[in-house]
Amino acid sequence: MSGAVTALGTVASPARRRDRRRAALGRNLAAGGFLLPATLLFTLFVVLPVAEAAWYSFYRWNGYGVPTNWVGWRNYQQLFANTVFATAVMNTMLVVVVSLLLQLPLALWLAMLVARGGRSSTIFRTIFFLPYVLGEVAAGLIWRFIFDGNVGLIAAAARALGFEPPFLLADPDLAIYTILAVVIWKYFGFHMMIYVAGLQDIPRELREAAAIDGATRWQSFRYILLPMLWPAIRISIFFAVVGSLQLFDVVMPLTGGGPSNTTHTVVSFQYSFGITRMNIGFGSAVGVVLFLACVGFTLIYRRFVLRERD
Template sequence: MQTTPAARRLPLGERLRRGMRSGRLTAIALLLPPALILFTLFVILPLTESGYYAFFDWNGYGQPTDYVGLRNFEQMMGHSAFQTAAGNTLKIVAVSLFLQMPLALLLALMIYRRTPTNALFRLVFFVPYILAEVAAGLIWSFVFDGNYGVTASIAQSLGVDSFFILANRDWAFVAVMTVIVWKYFGFHMMIYIAALQGVSEDLIEAARIEGARRVQIVRYVQVPMIKPAIVVSAFFAIIGALQVFDVIIPLTNGGPSNSTHTIVTYLYTFGLTRLRIGFGSAVGVVLFLVAVLVAVFYQRFAMKRAET
């Protein structure tokens, strides 16, 4: 709630007394310290320690003593697997923005109206998002299995040799991106449905009376009205793409030949599992800085434009 100019001219003591009487200061005093303590313990301290460990060659046992400066960062930037992981992360961002979101918007436009049939379709499309990422990865690893999975059954019914998609460097990451689109498009679809249900039917009816076709109503009425929802959805898509991990590990574990790693799975594989905590911390610092830059840039430009 904004304060009036008269309230801002009140002495500090009077403003504090008013805050105490209204209960706002009491609520702040009770709720803010626990939140700050948890945020400090589980966010600030781990980030600070990661930034410190990134300059050491450390296996996680004892105190880090082997200071190596920027060597961890140099090794990371020169590692071909990291370059592949960074490229894959960018590919997931692109697929999320230019395939997953348009698909979600298309389906939302088809089923946003409140009818029993549309409610059933919304449930069907949203179920993959509810499913745990590890479970989704395991299910699709069976689907793509060339010996016993759905792929093998289709190949057998067609009378062709079975194709091992997850063992092929050219197709494994395509399979990963297919699973990611299937898993998360329902989340964006529900955002769009909620926004579309808030668009006035009077505007749509007025456009119909003026002779606008269905495509024109979508382009000039509905999509502009839900622009803030699209901007928020794009932000979630970008940040989610930077964090993809749980789907890939049970699906491909970064293989074959490190061709399906993202930055997070690269950190896990080459940092944590190999007890190179200092190196993994360096990767984590880079990922954190990228996420912060994306969030600041998006908040500064994209979200402000959506508000205008």
Template sequence: MSENMMSGTRAQSLSRWEQLQNWIYQRNVGGRLTTLAFFLPPALVLFSIFVFLPITEAFYYSFYKWQGMTDIAESGQFVGLRNYIQVLNHSVFHTAVYNTFKLILLSLVIQLPIALGIAMLVAEKGFGNSMFRLVYFMPFILADIVAGLLWRYIYDGDYGLVGQISQLLGWENFYPLADKDTAYNSILLVVLWKYTGYHMMIYIAGLQGIPKDLLEAARLDGANWWQTLIRVKLPLIKHAVKLSVFFSIIGGLQFFEMVVPLTNMGPSNSTQTLVSYLYQYGIIRMKVGFGSSVAVIIFAVSVLFAFMYQKYVMSKD
């Protein structure tokens, strides 16, 4: 009786093992599970080291008044939500939020339509179009620091291009980066110059993926240029448009490197962005707890936007 029970148990175990093998085989069609087994663990390790652990520490530090010079247990003072309250009530933080929103609005309303319009004109393959795309994309290749230093010289009211034009026209020397009414608008102009080519290339990739048969069928049906654009091209590149919008908003939330060489967050904090605010008040002034609260706010806003955008916009493709 016991031998029969043991053989039945062994048969049941073999049956479950076969079921598991069948399940793995069915799920591994195309090598998906094998790919996950090779690439997911390293990605999780890197994510934990460079994202999860730092943001966890920042969240912990944000409840303390701490300069970061010694151990937090020795010199840190627990203040609860006081850092968050100070950040949300700080007028410079309000300026940073306004400037970030202004940058995102510029990108969505002006930059992306310009990039799309240029992409429509130069999407066709050809030597002239290829050279134009190359030249127009070149500013994006420059590092933000390099672009900032270049344009700081251009905006110089004495020796730069702006100064030379002012002297040529007989005007008084104009220093756009020294005037808080024009400094941030000058930065936005640099952003427009640098990143329009990047979004143009995204749209060109989408346009070149449209089957030629569909465009030819639209022409045979009597569709004009505008109708082809609205009814055929735009619906077929909506995934590229959504991706471009996502990059614009996330880039606006993380915008920082170009501000430092151009204005160093001045004059009078008029060119602060969210990340430059974190840099100045959290790192330069050695307020680690205060800066950590700013980092947590930026991280929460970015993650919330990415999640909502993925769920309600990107998932519809």
């Protein structure tokens, strides 16, 4: 009898293995079927354009016909020797720093004020989130009117107070700070809503228990709220940095990179010195550098910050 059972087990075991292999194959085929459209779209609209930009960056090309004037690394050499590009990089890094040190703390502070619930909190959430809903170009045009030294609101207020109206957008030393102010105003509502969602996931009982134990507001924030908000904060930091590296739509309607090319970001520099001047090879080199910077930051941030286990 035991021999018969052993024989049946020996016969049934390969059959079970074949069934498992078939089931695994079916799951893999199903997953591949779902991933194929996304993979094709990603390849068509991301991988191929990046590869083409990398190829064009080695040519001097105006965008018409097939590029034939091979210049090798000359576009990159000219790029890193360009003083306006250095200014654009510094401005982009300044946007990153201001976003991290001013915009995100402001968003967190306001999130803590409006996360308590109630009708008034809902109204203020809507008001603070409206700038993010407004289109970037529209926001830039609105603030360009506000900062206008002839007919703007700031100029009118200065004249009413008996001062000479400031021409902020025409001042090479102050124009970049107007852009920073608009960036903070435009995007803090987006990060505020991320923090509001994170705060709503924190049990109220934890804060009540901390208050009963005699913890101050700062201690409750430092040891309870902040650690539990860390997943939302690190996602917010990622969006802030990547968005700052790609800043473009606000800059162009405000200053167009001026005055005297002092307010360019990397993307507006690419548009002004590459696309509008029909120097597509040079613009492609700028795009490749920006792409490598974004990918490098993403990989490093994912490796050391966006880990499942800290």
